[in-house]
Amino acid sequence: MTTAAAGDAAGTAHDGIVLRALRADDLDAALGLSRAVHWPHRLADWRLAFSLGQGLAAERDGEVVGTAMTWSWGDGHATLGLVIVDPRLQGRRIGLRLMQALMAGLEGRTVLLHATAEGRGLYERLGFVRTGEVRQHQGQAGSAPLMPLDPGWRLRPSDQGDLPALIELDAQARGMRRDVLVQALYAAGDTVVLDEDGARRGFAMLRRFGRGLIIGPVVAPDERGAKALIAHLVGMSAGKFVRIDVDFDSGLTEWLEELGLPRVDAPTEMIRGAVPAAAPGVRRFALATQALG
Structure with a gap:
């Protein structure tokens, strides 16, 4: 607009x-x-x-x-x-x-939003339909055990040369291009990259937000990769207030609670228009924020 x-x-x-x-x-x-x-x-x-x-x-x-x-x-x-x-x-x-x-x-345009329980009825009247749920987890981060990776896979800090690949991974995972968002979030915090034999396969971002820190977006090929990325950033944030908003079907909710990040809210994901399609082999596990998606 x-x-x-x-x-x-x-x-x-x-x-x-x-x-x-x-x-x-x-x-x-x-x-x-x-x-x-x-x-x-x-x-x-x-x-x-x-x-x-x-x-x-x-x-x-x-x-x-x-x-x-x-x-x-x-x-x-x-x-x-x-x-x-x-x-x-x-x-x-x-x-x-x-x-x-x-x-x-x-x-x-296809329009996406995350609705509180109070707002869901309003959005339904405007033609939005439910497509999923989000689980908001937050709390004081503790030490997180590192997740083992297969040979050839590793986590590493990002550098400026990664940015075009991260933008492309985000677009593949979300089914839409969000170049300026990824650029802005990259500049605002820390990013860790998941590599397979030198090929970038996923990433996660950590930055200041709200009461402390927020992890997101998180893009990975599978649950194991997502856990490795998140555990690394949680470990970096030990003793600080950390928030992460994950897809309900990510398989991460119980694991996040074991890390000391209890669920505090469950907004509804809603859409008006066609649901964006992710590319094969890459998936969004956590939002940037509920507003930005």
Whole structure:
């Protein structure tokens, strides 16, 4: 969605709510909204999300009382998130109006999101269908046993020369191109690469987010490779607060709990449009964030 499209969506309802494009100078207010609904985002997290996408603000009497953002990937896909309404004004269809205005700028794209239990009904009314679930795990990281790998396989720190291959692995695993996202996350933290005889087969990223650190995205050929990548980053983070959001069908939930990262939430993955198809031999095991996908 272009900034112009966001501006075209602006309008004033009978209750005085104005929809307009979200601006950089709204991010302090957006941070306040996320805190009001007990989301862990820092101002730096909002700034990163804003730098990669666009959104709308709901405003009343000069005060930002709602937000919603979208991120376009490649020519045909988008994710949608950070849909927040001031708790004092919930139940007034502000979230619905934000969503309708955002979706008007995404016609022709497959749109993905992760819904809270409270928001799922809204998204279903807008044509989204359930495609899976995510398990949010977090807690104080302990020491993680290293996972053995077969001969020829190894983990190593990434270097700048890896970036094009990591972008391609992410695109194959997600079924959509997210070049600017991978570039931004690579610059924001640490990345470990899974190699097979010198060929890059997977990767995982670790960076600051929310209450501490977040692991994701994680891309690997199989569960064993994903565990090796995650265990390495958990071990690097021993004693710190760590979060990871994994696919329910990843096979990692019980293992993560054994590492001291209990499940704390289970949002629903939803989509409007065709489900993106991953390439053979590569798979997404963990999200970048629930908003970004």
